[in-house]
Amino acid sequence: MSEGGPAVRRLADWDREHLRSLADEFGSPLYVTDLQRVRENCHRLREAFPDAHISYAVKAHAGRAVLETVRDAGIDAECASAGEVERALEAGFPGDRVRYTAVNPPAADLDHVVSRWEENPEMTITVGAADTIDRLRERGFDGRLCLRANPGIGAGHHEKVRTGAHAKFGIPIDRVPDLAEDVRDDVALVGVHAHAGSGISGDDLSAHRELVRRMGDLARSIDGLEFVDVGGGFGVPYREDEPPLSLDAVADATREALGDTDARLAIEPGRYVVADAGVLLSRVNTVKDVPETTVVGIDAGMTTLLRPAMYDAYHAISNLSRPDAEAVSTIIAGPVCETSDVFADGRLLARPERGDLLALGNAGAYGYEMASTYNSRPRPAEVVLDGDESRLARRRETLDDITTLERTASEHIPN
Ligand code: LLP
Numbered sequence: 026m027s028e029g030g031p032a033v034r035r036l037a038d039w040d041r042e043h044l045r046s047l048a049d050e051f052g053s054p055l056y057v058t059d060l061q062r063v064r065e066n067c068h069r070l071r072e073a074f075p076d077a078h079i080s081y082a083v084k085a086h087a088g089r090a091v092l093e094t095v096r097d098a099g100i101d102a103e104c105a106s107a108g109e110v111e112r113a114l115e116a117g118f119p120g121d122r123v124r125y126t127a128v129n130p131p132a133a134d135l136d137h138v139v140s141r142w143e144e145n146p147e148m149t150i151t152v153g154a155a156d157t158i159d160r161l162r163e164r165g166f167d168g169r170l171c172l173r174a175n176p177g178i179g180a181g182h183h184e185k186v187r188t189g190a191h192a193k194f195g196i197p198i199d200r201v202p203d204l205a206e207d208v209r210d211d212v213a214l215v216g217v218h219a220h221a222g223s224g225i226s227g228d229d230l231s232a233h234r235e236l237v238r239r240m241g242d243l244a245r246s247i248d249g250l251e252f253v254d255v256g257g258g259f260g261v262p263y264r265e266d267e268p269p270l271s272l273d274a275v276a277d278a279t280r281e282a283l284g285d286t287d288a289r290l291a292i293e294p295g296r297y298v299v300a301d302a303g304v305l306l307s308r309v310n311t312v313k314d315v316p317e318t319t320v321v322g323i324d325a326g327m328t329t330l331l332r333p334a335m336y337d338a339y340h341a342i343s344n345l346s347r348p349d350a351e352a353v354s355t356i357i358a359g360p361v362c363e364t365s366d367v368f369a370d371g372r373l374l375a376r377p378e379r380g381d382l383l384a385l386g387n388a389g390a391y392g393y394e395m396a397s398t399y400n401s402r403p404r405p406a407e408v409v410l411d412g413d414e415s416r417l418a419r420r421r422e423t424l425d426d427i428t429t430l431e432r433t434a435s436e437h438i439p440n
Contacts, residue, residue, distance in 0.1 A: 029072055030065030033262055033269040034301040036341040036386030045345055047408055047415060048306045048382050054325035055306045056393050056407040058086070058418065060094045062302035063389075067098035073272035074279075074292060080124055082257050082295025083109045085390040090409045090418045091299060092116035103257075103293040107137035110148075120145020124293075126173065126218070127152050128194065130160075139164040151218050151254075153195045158208055171216035171254065172205060174198040176239045180232035181222025181258060183336040189221035189236060189256075198243060205247045216291065217243055220256030223296060227270055230278055233258070237282035244288045254291035255279060261300040263339045263387050272297075296390040303389020305330055305405075306345075309381045310360065318370075319355045321377050326359020327366040328402045330388055331395040334365040341386035342369060350375040357383070361400045393419070398427050 031038075048055055070079055080103035081095045087109055092102065093116050101122040102113035113123050125138050127150060139161065142148045146168055152158055153173040161170075175195030179187030188194050196204060198219075205214055221229075221236045237255045244253035260270050283290055307325035314320075332338035342357060344350065352373040359366040368385065377383065396404045403422035408415050 028065065029069035030062065032069070032272075034062055035262075035265060036304065036343055036384060037265075039304055039384065041345050041348065043410075043415075044304065044306060044384055045382055048308070051406055051408050051417060052421065053306050053308045053382070054323075054329045054405040056303060056388060056405055056419075057306060058088065058091060058299070058303045058389055058407060058409045060090060060302070060409055060411045063091055063094045063299060064098050066298045066302065067095060067100050069272060070292075070294060070297065071099065073276040074290070076290065078252055078254075078289055078291040080254075080291065080293040081298050082293050083113055084394060085295030086299040086303070086392070086394060087112050088393065088407060088409075088418055089116055091302075092118070095298060096122070100298070103295075107134040107141075110138055110141055114141060114145065119147075121147030124149040124151060124171070127157050129154070130157060132160075135160055135164060139166050142166060142168055149215060151216075155196065155204055158212070162211060167212050169215045170208065170212040171218050171252075172196060172201050172208075172214070173218045173220075174201045174240065174243060176219045176221075176236050178232050178236045178239070179222050180225050180229040180236075182224030182226070182260065182338070185336055186224060187222035189219060189232075195219060198239060201243055202246050214247075214250070216250055216252040216254055216288065217247065218254040218256070218291075220293070221258055223258050224260040225258040225270075226260045227268075227274070229260075230275065233275070234278050234282040237279050238284075241283040241286055244286045245284075250286075250288035252291040253283070253286055253288040254293060255283070257292060257294035257296070259294045259297040261296060261387060261390075263341065265341055298390075300387045300390035303387070303392055305340075305385040305388035305392060307383050307385065309377045309379055309383065312377055312379055319353050319376070321355045321357045321374065321383075323357060323359060323368075323383055325368075325385070325405070326361040326400075326402065327363060328361055328397050328399045329359070329405050330368070330385060330392050331397070332391060333368045334363070335395075340368065340388065342372060342374060343384050343386075344375040344377050344381055345384050346381035347375050347377060350377075352376070361402065398422070401427055403427060
């Protein structure tokens with residue numbers, strides 16, 4: 026197989042025996058992340074966009090091993106918070122390969138990022154509101170600045186992830202040229218940016234094209250820009266029969282829509298890099314036949330993988346313990362006391378028994394990152410694979426981890 030590997034890695038392509046042995050060794054629920062697949066995905070992106078500047082949207086998976094792998098694959102880091110900036114720098118991204126995209130940034134984030142910028146003056150900060158520039162200036166920032174435009178075009182797999190037209194994000198695109206003129210004397214204006222949304226499929230390509238076209242026009246109206254960043258959002262197939270997005274088609278559409286610009290094209294995918302590099306393993310706690318279906322209770326829940334509860338997202342699920350059993354229609358549910366804690370309803374699954382191990386596919390992007398401790402449930406462990414090696418990348422959280430931050434009602438908590 027080439028360095029880029031296959032265009033898509035489906036749940037059925039994982040080594041079932043290996044996954045079972047990992048769950049035996051490390052317990053469940055367990056995230057498993059294959060670093061080789063992360064490398065392949067980075068490689069494919071670089072092949073499809075050879076001239077572009079590529080950053081990885083750290084929010085998709087900010088684990089140390091993933092960040093180091095992306096760094097070594099020559100892709101930079103796009104960070105959405107001070108915490109992500111910190112983790113990128115800690116993972117060895119040099120300052121000139123780190124960009125911070127401020128979204129309604131809390132003062133503490135700006136304090137922290139500016140102090141990190143002082144040590145890494147090649148870092149770039151992207152702002153989506155004019156007054157964020159004032160707040161940065163108050164803290165002494167006069168470095169590399171990028172303006173995030175709101176191009177009025179959103180796209181993506183769910184209403185909740187369509188960013189490009191939402192007033193929360195970016196500066197209305199027609200105001201960006203004037204603002205660019207205004208800030209020029211105070212900072213080094215290096216780029217413009219926009220992001221349509223997440224999980225863009227082949228059907229959304231026309232929206233992507235229109236966004237890129239508007240960004241090309243914007244970039245041509247401002248002199249001296251280094252880059253024009255058209256965001257991330259490249260989708261991956263979550264359903265078994267869904268064809269993969271053609272990266273080449275996206276790249277062609279992007280180049281054509283951008284037109285000639287002195288500014289270099291930049292992209293910042295997250296999901297594409299990590300989604301199919303990860304699976305979530307979970308054991309069956311309980312099997313309950315009710316008149317209309319079979320309810321399969323598993324030890325992962327919406328606190329482990331939020332996407333189905335939040336976006337009705339589909340994740341492929343298979344029974345690794347009993348792949349040949351007769352398929353039955355199931356509800357696959359978690360242990361959280363919430364109606365929305367359901368991974369699938371009406372899903373055909375090889376009839377499971379208590380103790381069976383299930384795998385949920387495409388869990389590498391926005392999986393662990395969105396995990397929570399709701400219902401006082403510790404977050405899961407994560408194992409990384411690299412070739413024949415596997416090792417614990419993140420230990421399982423304990424109940425002590427959850428309670429360690431609090432004091433009794435009568436204890437004085439120092440601020
Ligand atoms: N750039 C910006 C400014 C973004 O806001 C995002 C994602 C990305 C890049 C990367 O998008 P990607 O290539 O990963 O689609 N939790 C949701 C996705 C939220 C994405 C938020 N922003 C999900 O699980 O589907």
